Amino acid sequence: MARTGSENDHIRTGQFAVLVAEIVFSTGFMAVGSVIATISESAAWLGTLLGAAGGLIVAWLCGTLVRLYPGMNLPAIADTVLPKALSKLASLSFAAYCTWLLGIGSRQFIIAIWIPFLESTSPLTLALVASAIIAYGASLGIEAIARASMVFFPIALLSIVVLAGLSVPVAHPARLLPIIGAGLPELGLTALITSAYGTECIVGLAFVSHLNEPSRAGRSMSWGVLVGMTLMSAVLAVATMLLGSQGVARVMFPAVEAARLVGPGEFLERSEVLLLAIWFSVGLLKQAAVFHATTVSIADALGLRTRTPVFIPLIVASVILSLYPTTVVSVLHSLKLFQRYTPWYALALPALLLTASALRPVPAEGRRRE
Amino acid sequence: MTRWLSLSCLGLVLVCLGLVVSGCGTAVDMEDVGFVVALGVDSEDDGKVRLWLEVAEPGMGVESLAKQETLLASTEGDTLYDAFIKLETRSSRNLTLGHVRTIVIGERLARAGLRQAVDALMRDATLRLKAWVLVTPDPVEEVLSLSIAGQPAGMFIGSLMQREAQRAGAPSSRIVDLVTHIEERGVQPLIARVGLARESESAGGGGGGAEGGAAQGSASGGDGSGTSMNLSDMFVLNGAAVFKGDKMVGWLDARQSAAAVIINSRIQGYEFIHKLSADGDESIGVNLMSAHAEVSIPRECLADAEKVEGCTVEVKVNGLWGMRELISDDQFMTEEGVVALNKSISVRLKRDTDDMLRVIQTELGSDVIGIGEVFRQRMAHSNWKKISGEWDTLFQSLNIKVIVNVAGRRRGQILRSLSEDKAI
Numbered sequence: 096m097a098r099t100g101s102e103n104d105h106i107r108t109g110q111f112a113v114l115v116a117e118i119v120f121s122t123g124f125m126a127v128g129s130v131i132a133t134i135s136e137s138a139a140w141l142g143t144l145l146g147a148a149g150g151l152i153v154a155w156l157c158g159t160l161v162r163l164y165p166g167m168n169l170p171a172i173a174d175t176v177l178p179k180a181l182s183k184l185a186s187l188s189f190a191a192y193c194t195w196l197l198g199i200g201s202r203q204f205i206i207a208i209w210i211p212f213l214e215s216t217s218p219l220t221l222a223l224v225a226s227a228i229i230a231y232g233a234s235l236g237i238e239a240i241a242r243a244s245m246v247f248f249p250i251a252l253l254s255i256v257v258l259a260g261l262s263v264p265v266a267h268p269a270r271l272l273p274i275i276g277a278g279l280p281e282l283g284l285t286a287l288i289t290s291a292y293g294t295e296c297i298v299g300l301a302f303v304s305h306l307n308e309p310s311r312a313g314r315s316m317s318w319g320v321l322v323g324m325t326l327m328s329a330v331l332a333v334a335t336m337l338l339g340s341q342g343v344a345r346v347m348f349p350a351v352e353a354a355r356l357v358g359p360g361e362f363l364e365r366s367e368v369l370l371l372a373i374w375f376s377v378g379l380l381k382q383a384a385v386f387h388a389t390t391v392s393i394a395d396a397l398g399l400r401t402r403t404p405v406f407i408p409l410i411v412a413s414v415i416l417s418l419y420p421t422t423v424v425s426v427l428h429s430l431k432l433f434q435r436y437t438p439w440y441a442l443a444l445p446a447l448l449l450t451a452s453a454l455r456p457v458p459a460e461g462r463r464r465e
Numbered sequence: 466m467t468r469w470l471s472l473s474c475l476g477l478v479l480v481c482l483g484l485v486v487s488g489c490g491t492a493v494d495m496e497d498v499g500f501v502v503a504l505g506v507d508s509e510d511d512g513k514v515r516l517w518l519e520v521a522e523p524g525m526g527v528e529s530l531a532k533q534e535t536l537l538a539s540t541e542g543d544t545l546y547d548a549f550i551k552l553e554t555r556s557s558r559n560l561t562l563g564h565v566r567t568i569v570i571g572e573r574l575a576r577a578g579l580r581q582a583v584d585a586l587m588r589d590a591t592l593r594l595k596a597w598v599l600v601t602p603d604p605v606e607e608v609l610s611l612s613i614a615g616q617p618a619g620m621f622i623g624s625l626m627q628r629e630a631q632r633a634g635a636p637s638s639r640i641v642d643l644v645t646h647i648e649e650r651g652v653q654p655l656i657a658r659v660g661l662a663r664e665s666e667s668a669g670g671g672g673g674g675a676e677g678g679a680a681q682g683s684a685s686g687g688d689g690s691g692t693s694m695n696l697s698d699m700f701v702l703n704g705a706a707v708f709k710g711d712k713m714v715g716w717l718d719a720r721q722s723a724a725a726v727i728i729n730s731r732i733q734g735y736e737f738i739h740k741l742s743a744d745g746d747e748s749i750g751v752n753l754m755s756a757h758a759e760v761s762i763p764r765e766c767l768a769d770a771e772k773v774e775g776c777t778v779e780v781k782v783n784g785l786w787g788m789r790e791l792i793s794d795d796q797f798m799t800e801e802g803v804v805a806l807n808k809s810i811s812v813r814l815k816r817d818t819d820d821m822l823r824v825i826q827t828e829l830g831s832d833v834i835g836i837g838e839v840f841r842q843r844m845a846h847s848n849w850k851k852i853s854g855e856w857d858t859l860f861q862s863l864n865i866k867v868i869v870n871v872a873g874r875r876r877g878q879i880l881r882s883l884s885e886d887k888a889i
Contacts, residue, residue: 211590231474272842341648356594356641406470
């Protein structure tokens, strides 16, 4: 297993829950509404909340896996329970998934800054700066990211509460009606689509070897999924109350537009910048965590002793992935691919490992550690 | 190794951050930015779009704070953005819409349709969605040229709207409301009307006549910073433009507009003069401190889309009012007197509401009070889908019954007016 960050990288279960919540919530919440509001209309927020179910199932599967194989991350578990070829395939697929996630997240992050705020700035500059910050965060190790997340994520949570509070004078709560929106099938479809964000928690499998209490990994992961998806749903509900479901479907980043519509009276112009600064900070931390997971998973899949050889190429790849696809239409398409395939992959991987574990007796050593 | 990597990454971050520090790249000085504070748009006889931009002239020193100077630039183009490009090429400054507070639309363009004009505005990342949108029957250029007590038109109208939108003096018509209501089938846009007060008009102006307009006249004058103004110097918010989709179909006067706003949203502080006698000698100044409406729709209309046509919808308006002025021999110091006064004011508000309903249902056929939105919220989505396409027609067929019940809560600081009878 590749060494990651500091040798003393240990994260508490609380930190792990916050990391998972950050991964689930931080980049997806800005654009998720525009995709799903066309389907379930006024119930987009409810569909997002129900989408947490998929994440909770994955969290339960992952938790069970970690309880069976404490102190191991995904490639190590795969090596233990699967034949070598299959294990390598599972590890490589996880590395590829993390890289893909890093690419989609980075691209969305860059677009969210570039189009609404820094239109005249070169996206390459933004990509360079963002990638450098993300890589620096990742180089500090998962414990450092978790510590920073413990500071920034509660602030992000507070910012959502502030957003909801400031929206009261201009919001129309009746726009959330009818509660099931366009109908139950549409609500179900929305839940399925948004479950992709909840099931992103599978990235946490790259960090589970750092957990000080592996037996509580499942519970931490579940809390992370619940908090992340609830926040995402809350942001979408606020955006719907402010813009209407048609408005949410029309704009590229409903969360950004919602932030632009609220403010403490008329005396503080551009107050949305305060909210967005917090959201972007948390977004960077999420990306740093995913970058870390990617380096670890690639190093493990390739059987490298350290992740350092992966680091520099991944920084370059991250910059490139932040710039492509070039058109917003293509970005939306890649987002749809993410929403379509993530839930199935995230369910299939731990399910496969658990099934293999059940069919193939675990070494006694692993059992004893549990 | 890790430490080396960390330091390398930190160094890279610092180098990259250096690239975006203003002054090293595409820095723009304040003097080079044209802050557009108001935007006017109308259509010409030949179908072209004429655009006016009120650009702030940032000055130096204390004097500039007291007097805000602006420059009104104008040109025409095939589309709004075409006109904007032309203005940009003639301007030495980078025009930015980030500070637009007011958008004034000419009646002709409003009647032709706003869909194309709104597109360019909504795509602009800097434009504030909270910017006020108003329609004017007067020449847009004259409206935007008017500066009162050194305050440019855009800022002045913005301040007027900020206050009046809360108290039904004008509908709360921000650009986000306009675009939202253009797209939603169940509620149509109701956009504030701004006009120039002519000397022949009453201070309040507007279709509300003496009763409805008095409060607005005083409100507008209140922003004069102590400078005396004659009536030809004033803006008035008098009524509202009714839209069907993106096209304006007619006007509501001040009283009708206030009635529509009361049904549409909660309001605070709507003020009007209510005549207590037919000859108009006795009157009461009413401050409707709060009011809200509840819409009741029979279940069968919600359950069956076929039964929506001709459905009877009940609108109950409840509110609290305060007495601001009483010109009457009767001081309403008995319970019966207070009840009678409540009833009289309720009847007046009901009359205004019925009048407004007659105009929007019969004459204009536009649901600006959002009854359709209430249907959408309460009925099954499949039912709403069946009727949403023909909502304008169905709205006209509805039998809307209005019940107004307002109660007096405040009388001011005195119990009775000055009276000769009580002199000692």
